[in-house]
Amino acid sequence: MEAMLRSLLFLSAIFFFFFVSVEVSATTMTLYNKCRHPVWPGIQPGAGKPVLARGGFKLPPNKAYTLRLPAGWSGRVWGRHGCSFxxxxxGKCATGDCGGALFCNGIGGTPPATLAEITLGNDQDFYDVSLVDGYNLAISITPFxxxxxxxxxxxxxxxxxxxPVGLQVRSHDNRSVVACKSACSxxxxxxxxxxxxxxxxxxxKPTAYSRIFKTACPKAYSYAYDDPTSIATCTRGSYLVTFCPHH
Incomplete structure (x- = not known):
């Protein structure tokens, strides 16, 4: 009996070490909803990359969901809001809708939507938050x-x-602004x-509209060629993507 117990404890230790080692070495992306309302994250892979979590799901307030990212993965994440399925x-979403489906399955979101973009590399990962397709929810990327x-x-x-009034997307009852278009859109x-x-x-070059975005969000892409101040790099990191980080 004691020998069996020792054997089980040893196996448990091995499995624990294995899973911790995998977890530490694997690249993960954790999506965390700090908004006061549900968010339906959309996930669109880059060309030829796998779809993760069927491309979308519901994330209640103060909940997190962790995805393991395959080596070399690239893609974008955005938050859909005001959804009903x-x-x-x-169904459909008030902002960021992907073809009226809960599972985006590789389809992108309808602008305007704030984008969190990431590309994993062998030596360096590249990531950014982009307002090039407009804005709907505050998003941050924090590496660890x-x-x-x-x-x-x-x-x-x-x-x-x-x-600005010319960029506003208003709610169905016209009482609030639910998203802000890019000047391009x-x-x-x-x-x-x-x-x-x-x-x-x-x-x-920057325009009056892109400068409004840049002044409010200096760590995000405000227009297509806003590279120098907007793209970030990290080597073999994992990433926390937070919706409504200011709440």
Whole structure:
């Protein structure tokens, strides 16, 4: 009996060591909802990368969900809000909707939506929070367990409260601003979209609209060529993506 007990304890220790080692060495992305309302995260992989967690799920307030990221994975995460789905997963969201489905399955979100973007590399990971497709919820990315600069990225300000009238997306009852369009989406002009003759960093410069975003959220992409102050790097880190980090 004692020998069996010792054997079980030994096996338990081995399994514990194995799982802790895997957990420490694996890259994870934890999605944490600090909002006062539910958020339905959407997850879209980069080309050729696997879909994680069927591309979307419901995350109640003050709950977290951890995903293990495959080596070399890249993709984007955004928060959908004001969603309603039936038992079959069909429905819609007030912001960030992905084809009227609970499980986005690789489909991107309908702008405007704040994006958390990440690309895992062998030597360095790249990550950022982007307002290029507009804003709906505050998002931050905080790395941990990595080496290098591993700086924080995000937009913690509520841009819906300062969104210019021409960019506002209002609720169905018209009582509140639920999202803020990018100037590109609102006006579809090469100057704001960095296309055509404005399709290079030298010709596409900040605009009055992108400066509003940048002033409120200096650690986020405010327009397509806002690279120097917006992209962050870390080596072999794991990442905490927080919705409504200011709450």
């Amino acid at each position: 039936d038992a079959a997963g069909r 367990r990595g080496t290098g600069k591993c700086s924080y990225a995000g937009c913690v300000s509520d841009l819906n409260t300062i969104c 609102a006006f579809n002009s090469p100057r704001y979209c960095c296309t055509g003759s404005f399709g290079s960093p030298n010709s596409c």
